[in-house]
Amino acid sequence: MATNPSTKDEKNLQQVLDKIETMDESVRGIMRRMHEVITAAAPELKPRIWYGMPGYAKSASSPVLVFFRKDELMTLGISEKAPLKPAGDHDGLLMPAAWYFEDLDEATERRVAEIVRSAVS
Template identity: 65%
Template sequence: MSSKDEKNLAQVLEKISSMDEPRRSAMRRVHDVVLAAAPTLKPRIWYGMPAYAKSASTPALITLRNDERMNLALTEKAPFRAAGGVDGELMPAAWYFDSVDAATEQRIAEIVRSVVG
């Protein structure tokens, strides 16, 4: 891991650690799931949010937001596919959550893997 990657990771972990509980624990779990699902992604801060990109110099593909609700979101740089079915041409881009259980972890891992291919 390069020193820039280490610095970026430290900034992401610092951002998460500054959150109040129980959000801090939930976001840390999501961070761990993202990195386990796609170990090649590089954590970084993107517009003030924890985010994950293919390299330290490329745009973020995934962000974690901690506003009124927590969410995992794909940026416009992520490869999008229409949902199909009843959702037609709509493209899923954000998933809100209040807590993280095993099923949520599994779904987040699926989403992350779909982004990195």
């Protein structure tokens, strides 16, 4: 049921929810859950559409820090505006910034929450 949002944040949230609802039925539930995990991990983030997909920023006018999308695979990513750090060890100076997933389980949800919290710190 569509609502008539009044604030910019509410309008942006509704656009994100609407975008998720247009995704293929086979992944729609997973993407809804991804939205829930992100917003629970960092409730201060504001959802909005970013390059046509759900993104999350500190405000409606600040850069997106976290996003997810569905192409061939589902992707969770952090943007270059998040505090990226080299992975170290065998990855040297590479900075992890994107993860592919096919489904969400408890362990994956915990890791997503960690990634989101690190992107807002």
